[in-house]
Amino acid sequence: MAKKKHDANDPSLKSWIESANTKDTEFPIQNLAMCCFFRPGDDPAEGALPTCGVRIGESVIDLWELVSARLFDDLDGVPYENADIGEVLGLGAPNLSLFAQNPKALRVAFRNRLSEVLRHDTAALRDNPYLRAAAVFDADQVDFAPPTAMLNYTDFYASIHHATTVGTMFRPDNPLLPNYKWVPIGYHGRPSSIVVSGEAIRRPIGQQAPADGETTPGFGPCKLLDYELEVGCYIAEGNELGTPISIKEARERIFGLCLVNDWSARDIQKWEYQPLGPFLSKSFATTVSPYIVTAEALDPFRCAAFKRAKGDPAPLPYLSDSQDQKSGGFDITLDVYLETEQMRKAGKKPHRISSGRGFKDMYWTFAQMIAHHTVNGCNFHAGDLIASGTVSGPGPTQRGCLLESTWDGPGKPRKAVELPGGEKRTFLQDGDTVILRGFCEREGFKRIGFGECRGTVMPAGV
Amino acid sequence: MAKKKHDANDPSLKSWIESANTKDTEFPIQNLAMCCFFRPGDDPAEGALPTCGVRIGESVIDLWELVSARLFDDLDGVPYENADIGEVLGLGAPNLSLFAQNPKALRVAFRNRLSEVLRHDTAALRDNPYLRAAAVFDADQVDFAPPTAMLNYTDFYASIHHATTVGTMFRPDNPLLPNYKWVPIGYHGRPSSIVVSGEAIRRPIGQQAPADGETTPGFGPCKLLDYELEVGCYIAEGNELGTPISIKEARERIFGLCLVNDWSARDIQKWEYQPLGPFLSKSFATTVSPYIVTAEALDPFRCAAFKRAKGDPAPLPYLSDSQDQKSGGFDITLDVYLETEQMRKAGKKPHRISSGRGFKDMYWTFAQMIAHHTVNGCNFHAGDLIASGTVSGPGPTQRGCLLESTWDGPGKPRKAVELPGGEKRTFLQDGDTVILRGFCEREGFKRIGFGECRGTVMPAGV
Numbered sequence: 036m037a038k039k040k041h042d043a044n045d046p047s048l049k050s051w052i053e054s055a056n057t058k059d060t061e062f063p064i065q066n067l068a069m070c071c072f073f074r075p076g077d078d079p080a081e082g083a084l085p086t087c088g089v090r091i092g093e094s095v096i097d098l099w100e101l102v103s104a105r106l107f108d109d110l111d112g113v114p115y116e117n118a119d120i121g122e123v124l125g126l127g128a129p130n131l132s133l134f135a136q137n138p139k140a141l142r143v144a145f146r147n148r149l150s151e152v153l154r155h156d157t158a159a160l161r162d163n164p165y166l167r168a169a170a171v172f173d174a175d176q177v178d179f180a181p182p183t184a185m186l187n188y189t190d191f192y193a194s195i196h197h198a199t200t201v202g203t204m205f206r207p208d209n210p211l212l213p214n215y216k217w218v219p220i221g222y223h224g225r226p227s228s229i230v231v232s233g234e235a236i237r238r239p240i241g242q243q244a245p246a247d248g249e250t251t252p253g254f255g256p257c258k259l260l261d262y263e264l265e266v267g268c269y270i271a272e273g274n275e276l277g278t279p280i281s282i283k284e285a286r287e288r289i290f291g292l293c294l295v296n297d298w299s300a301r302d303i304q305k306w307e308y309q310p311l312g313p314f315l316s317k318s319f320a321t322t323v324s325p326y327i328v329t330a331e332a333l334d335p336f337r338c339a340a341f342k343r344a345k346g347d348p349a350p351l352p353y354l355s356d357s358q359d360q361k362s363g364g365f366d367i368t369l370d371v372y373l374e375t376e377q378m379r380k381a382g383k384k385p386h387r388i389s390s391g392r393g394f395k396d397m398y399w400t401f402a403q404m405i406a407h408h409t410v411n412g413c414n415f416h417a418g419d420l421i422a423s424g425t426v427s428g429p430g431p432t433q434r435g436c437l438l439e440s441t442w443d444g445p446g447k448p449r450k451a452v453e454l455p456g457g458e459k460r461t462f463l464q465d466g467d468t469v470i471l472r473g474f475c476e477r478e479g480f481k482r483i484g485f486g487e488c489r490g491t492v493m494p495a496g497v
Numbered sequence: 498m499a500k501k502k503h504d505a506n507d508p509s510l511k512s513w514i515e516s517a518n519t520k521d522t523e524f525p526i527q528n529l530a531m532c533c534f535f536r537p538g539d540d541p542a543e544g545a546l547p548t549c550g551v552r553i554g555e556s557v558i559d560l561w562e563l564v565s566a567r568l569f570d571d572l573d574g575v576p577y578e579n580a581d582i583g584e585v586l587g588l589g590a591p592n593l594s595l596f597a598q599n600p601k602a603l604r605v606a607f608r609n610r611l612s613e614v615l616r617h618d619t620a621a622l623r624d625n626p627y628l629r630a631a632a633v634f635d636a637d638q639v640d641f642a643p644p645t646a647m648l649n650y651t652d653f654y655a656s657i658h659h660a661t662t663v664g665t666m667f668r669p670d671n672p673l674l675p676n677y678k679w680v681p682i683g684y685h686g687r688p689s690s691i692v693v694s695g696e697a698i699r700r701p702i703g704q705q706a707p708a709d710g711e712t713t714p715g716f717g718p719c720k721l722l723d724y725e726l727e728v729g730c731y732i733a734e735g736n737e738l739g740t741p742i743s744i745k746e747a748r749e750r751i752f753g754l755c756l757v758n759d760w761s762a763r764d765i766q767k768w769e770y771q772p773l774g775p776f777l778s779k780s781f782a783t784t785v786s787p788y789i790v791t792a793e794a795l796d797p798f799r800c801a802a803f804k805r806a807k808g809d810p811a812p813l814p815y816l817s818d819s820q821d822q823k824s825g826g827f828d829i830t831l832d833v834y835l836e837t838e839q840m841r842k843a844g845k846k847p848h849r850i851s852s853g854r855g856f857k858d859m860y861w862t863f864a865q866m867i868a869h870h871t872v873n874g875c876n877f878h879a880g881d882l883i884a885s886g887t888v889s890g891p892g893p894t895q896r897g898c899l900l901e902s903t904w905d906g907p908g909k910p911r912k913a914v915e916l917p918g919g920e921k922r923t924f925l926q927d928g929d930t931v932i933l934r935g936f937c938e939r940e941g942f943k944r945i946g947f948g949e950c951r952g953t954v955m956p957a958g959v
Binding site: 186187192212213214217218220221222223224225226227228230237239240241242245250251252254276277279300303306307308309310311312313314315316318319320348351352353407408410411412413414415416419 | 648649654674675676679680682683684685686687688689690692699701702703704707712713714716738739741762765768769770771772773774775776777778780781782810813814815869870872873874875876877878881
């Protein structure tokens with residue numbers, strides 16, 4: 036008996052979780068964003084570990100409970116015979132790194148089954164109040180944890196608009212360095228200081244570039260604190276040290292995407308970054324959104340890679356793939372909101388300070404970044420994070436950091452961002468909350484979102 | 498009854514393990530270098546995990562077996578009452594990161610007890626053939642594993658001789674950048690590609706700087722493969738994100754030291770490193786020696802911090818500590834040996850290509866590096882690795898990498914290193930084995946060594 040193949044991206048799908056069916060939800064049944072959270076009552080301070088989950092509507096669901104209830108038995112794509120599905124899936128772990136290591140076929144089969152379980156007409160969980168009580172929670176009643184182990188974190192510099200604007204500040208006649216259009220420029224970031232959305236950000240202290248004409252550096256709380264709007268990519272299957280991932284294979288190694296705020300201390304950065312790159316100006320905190328929007332959920336929102344200008348070099352063969360050129364991009368609308376303490380006290384809503392679809396215009400695709408990252412044999416572990424670098428669109432309202440958006444041209448004073456209530460910002464002040472948001476929409480598909488990537492700046496010191 | 502306090506560094510101590518009492522051993526009972534190894538017959542390919550050990554003479558000892566045999570009950574310094582000593586020490590883990598997290602007093606008490614257990618006149622293990630059979634193995638019969646989890650890895654640039662020589666190559670009139678004497682320059686390295694001594698190193702492939710006058714980069718196997726002689730420092734207790742480690746506290750956060758070969762692809766590095774620092778030129782492999790020579794074993798070999806020249810700025814207050822200035826350095830003799838395939842076939846011994854005590858002359862101490870690294874609130878996990886950067890002494894025979902040791906001045910061709918049998922090297926060739934060694938000696942103390950940090954270059958490709 037041939038069963039009609041279930042399409043988890045079918046826009047007509049509805050869930051028995053009613054909040055997933057509203058017009059404005061970021062988490063319809065077509066999203067099934069994965070996450071890790073602490074079950075209500077579980078206290079990490081007492082040693083409790085998070086559990087793997089899925090966000091749907093206003094709910095989060097403990098996936099291990101569903102696996103234990105045998106809702107995922109007989110999945111297609113299991114690479115071992117007679118294996119215990121719970122062990123294979125790895126969803127009993129306190130993060131999604133083990134799950135990420137599964138081959139794509141199994142991750143897809145899992146997603147399809149999960150979609151079926153949550154579909155409006157499937158009774159298994161819907162009509163089982165005991166299982167629902169054990170597995171389904173209000174998303175605003177739980178604390179989230181970083182979704183994978185993120186043993187390694189790499190930050191790229193893939194937005195040509197960002198690189199050009201920032202380059203112009205330092206080299207007005209020659210903003211892009213000669214390697215930019217050949218090399219997906221990146222650097223190793225700090226895994227230890229990655230935090231999940233909602234955690235407070237302590238303003239860093241450090242050495243700062245000497246004032247003009249001076250030789251002695253400043254020291255103290257950062258005065259030029261900035262956010263950076265980025266998109267992160269979680270790696271699925273890792274690779275062995277010494278074994279590159281080809282550009283063709285790279286596409287399937289994308290587990291899913293998230294939002295990243297790569298907080299940056301510009302005055303510390305300016306002084307420290309020569310000759311070995313940014314260090315303490317970044318490693319005080321990096322915030323990730325709690326959710327992994329899977330590559331499968333994003334499939335409908337794929338778009339062509341950035342179209343190079345006439346005269347730009349073609350990517351070297353190890354970075355070239357026709358499928359990647361056709362659909363290696365993602366069309367994501369990214370918004371940045373700022374909420375100051377004064378606004379909060381006045382009951383004002385966060386103010387959107389930039390918005391755009393600049394992620395379509397990244398000079399390099401994630402597949403290119405993965406192929407480049409491993410061409411030297413460097414190994415990924417499943418769940419590793421690579422981030423795109425600041426995402427800026429071509430226009431001045433689409434810039435992904437204050438360093439850029441307050442830039443008004445060589446020699447001119449910075450042009451402050453204006454906020455409701457008469458406040459202005461050139462850089463972040465204590466009490467400011469930065470909120471990144473992202474969503475994908477396309478005619479004929481259900482709109483999906485990334486959730487929030489939020490952090491509030493706390494004063495320096497303890 | 499007052500017991501005479503046992504001094505684990507007493508040079509007159511002897512062990513019942515006879516190979517620890519020879520004149521030339523690097524691992525006398527005064528060293529007690531810690532490590533992780535696979536017990537004979539345990540196959541990592543079948544999922545076996547390494548065990549925590551100590552190296553003494555020609556033996557390695559499984560510390561978990563000793564803990565299980567209750568040889569460490571009633572230690573001083575245990576921070577919890579009625580705690581199970583095995584759980585507290587954390588030596589049942591597959592690496593030493595849990596052990597490293599213990600407060601210094603407990604690590605010292607453990608070391609003293611271990612020294613007593615191995616002392617010539619202590620019968621507990623010596624006269625227990627069952628326990629000896631379970632716990633004591635020939636060091637050359639086991640495979641070693643990385644000694645800690647090394648969740649985070651940072652590489653510094655602390656040798657002023659190295660920075661000056663390399664700077665001279667690019668900026669003959671102005672070799673040191675203005676920040677060098679203020680900032681302990683460092684960057685985040687790649688944890689995933691750290692391997693333990695003995696693992697083969699695959700020559701990396703990548704983009705290389707265009708030839709002079711060209712604009713198109715090269716691509717292929719690295720042509721300028723180099724080693725970098727470094728000293729690594731394992732962090733003991735970690736710190737919470739947002740909570741700096743002061744220079745005074747930093748000294749006690751040094752768990753121990755090791756040797757590091759930070760393999761470097763110079764042609765890849767030259768092309769990629771602007772503006773965000775070295776990336777794929779380093780992340781194909783970093784080799785660590787198997788042993789952690791503890792801070793306690795190194796205490797007798799402490800020396801003054803580098804004496805700054807007249808006119809050099811004083812370290813900023815957060816990097817200043819009188820005790821650190823007096824004894825924040827380590828006097829280690831470091832040797833680099835090279836063995837080519839031709840030499841191996843001809844039965845020739847590895848040839849020493851550099852030797853020196855340049856580690857005394859590092860511009861920054863490890864305590865300064867730790868205080869700097871955390872001043873912005875960046876957090877360490879116990880067992881994290883920071884490396885010194887290439888260690889070069891003042892003289893031409895004490896240079897820590899080929900980039901430096903074959904440098905003969907601006908505009909001149911590189912001066913090849915000459916090897917027995919008539920071979921020459923400006924950079925490494927396939928089949929070359931690089932061996933780093935280090936030892937400490939001082940009148941009135943027993944000489945101790947670091948063991949080997951060894952790697953052989955394999956051809957590019959799989």
